Amino acid sequence: xxxxxxxxxxxxxxxxxxxxxxxxxxxxxxxxxxxxxxxxxxxxxxxxxxxxxxxxxxxxxxxxxxxxxxxxxxxxxxxxxxxxxxxxxxxxxxxxxxxxxxxxxxxxxxxxxxxxxxxxxxxxxxxxxxxxxxxxxxxxxxxxxxxxxxxxxxxxxxxxxxxxxxxxxxxxxxxxxxxxxxxxxxxxxxxxxxxxxxxxxxxxxxxxxxxxxxxxxxxxxxxxxxxxxxxxxxxxxxxxxxxxxxxxxxxxxxxxxxxxxxxxxxxxxxxxxxxxxxxxxxxxxxxxxxxxxxxxxxxxxxxxxxxxxxxxxxxxxxxxxxxxxxxxxxxxxxxxxxxxxxxxxxxxxxxxxxxxxxxxxxxxxxxxxxxx
Numbered sequence: 038x039x040x041x042x043x044x045x046x047x048x049x050x051x052x053x054x055x056x057x058x059x060x061x062x063x064x065x066x067x068x069x070x071x072x073x074x075x076x077x078x079x080x081x082x083x084x085x086x087x088x089x090x091x092x093x094x095x096x097x098x099x100x101x102x103x104x105x106x107x108x109x110x111x112x113x114x115x116x117x118x119x120x121x122x123x124x125x126x127x128x129x130x131x132x133x134x135x136x137x138x139x140x141x142x143x144x145x146x147x148x149x150x151x152x153x154x155x156x157x158x159x160x161x162x163x164x165x166x167x168x169x170x171x172x173x174x175x176x177x178x179x180x181x182x183x184x185x186x187x188x189x190x191x192x193x194x195x196x197x198x199x200x201x202x203x204x205x206x207x208x209x210x211x212x213x214x215x216x217x218x219x220x221x222x223x224x225x226x227x228x229x230x231x232x233x234x235x236x237x238x239x240x241x242x243x244x245x246x247x248x249x250x251x252x253x254x255x256x257x258x259x260x261x262x263x264x265x266x267x268x269x270x271x272x273x274x275x276x277x278x279x280x281x282x283x284x285x286x287x288x289x290x291x292x293x294x295x296x297x298x299x300x301x302x303x304x305x306x307x308x309x310x311x312x313x314x315x316x317x318x319x320x321x322x323x324x325x326x327x328x329x330x331x332x333x334x335x336x337x338x339x340x341x342x343x344x345x346x347x348x349x350x351x352x353x354x355x356x357x358x359x360x361x362x363x364x365x366x367x368x369x370x371x372x373x374x375x376x377x378x379x380x381x382x383x384x385x386x387x388x389x390x391x392x393x394x395x396x397x398x399x400x401x402x403x404x405x406x407x408x409x
Contacts, residue, residue: 182214188343
């Protein structure tokens with residue numbers, strides 16, 4: 038029989054997934070309220086185009102977009118964007134920093150492209166961070182701001198010169214980590230993590246240099262499927278629409294989340310909220326005799342926390358018992374194979390709920406759950 042954690046120890050909301058992540062109740066209520074009149078309507082008409090415009094304007098405000106930067110969006114998520122970038126953004130060769138599952142996938146997509154040279158790849162074991170080395174013929178430098186699989190946070194700064202673009206995957210960092218967008222040419226992400234929405238959409242903050250690169254490649258004889266054409270995505274985004282039908286519910290939830298972020302105080306507000314939530318769990322692990330943060334202090338993420346457990350504790354048993362008590366999605370990334378928990382501490386996660394998670398863990402450990 039599964040142990041029942043005392044009710045007074047439980048978090049008010051037990052969702053701690055690293056993606057898809059917690060969506061605010063107010064956003065869901067809004068979707069079921071005024072949003073219901075937009076669902077099931079044409080994405081070429083004013084109500085949905087206005088919704089796209091709300092998203093673009095809020096992202097521009099949240100990230101303080103400089104003159105000439107544009108918010109581009111399309112269907113398919115960040116995984117889809119890697120293929121679009123291989124088709125429409127890399128001219129000849131890319132250089133990648135690989136330090137986990139998701140930073141590796143963009144490099145792999147570039148390596149498979151028959152029209153591109155073999156990418157330059159710098160790689161370290163999961164848990165660390167590495168940026169790509171400067172190579173003479175690279176025209177794109179790419180890495181992840183936050184490696185979702187490990188909870189390792191990388192710096193964002195320009196690399197290389199001579200017209201090379203800095204392209205950073207912000208999927209699990211965007212909206213929860215401080216960023217100076219002038220340090221990057223393309224900052225792309227999906228909305229199902231910090232941005233408190235559902236998946237199936239990619240968004241990219243693009244500099245004038247990136248927009249010019251996309252237009253230049255589109256004018257060549259390179260074969261680019263319409264769905265992978267960033268030029269078509271740019272043209273449609275300027276009309277406040279997508280090439281094909283978007284998930285309107287995703288757009289509505291995203292617009293609601295962005296407005297909550299902006300009115301709450303912008304990126305400073307959301308970054309500080311995530312930092313407070315993650316600090317609770319890191320401090321708990323540092324005080325523990327059986328747990329320790331997986332990532333070294335200089336690279337620890339404020340939005341995805343990974344905690345390793347000693348061999349005397351079975352983290353999977355802890356996660357299973359938490360799940361039976363309504364505290365869900367604390368399991369580690371499946372391919373790491375580590376004895377750990379992974380906890381999303383995105384802006385939608387109340388720091389008090391993380392405190393309750395730690396109290397629940399302490400109670401379970403005291404009861405001997407997970408002891409080998």
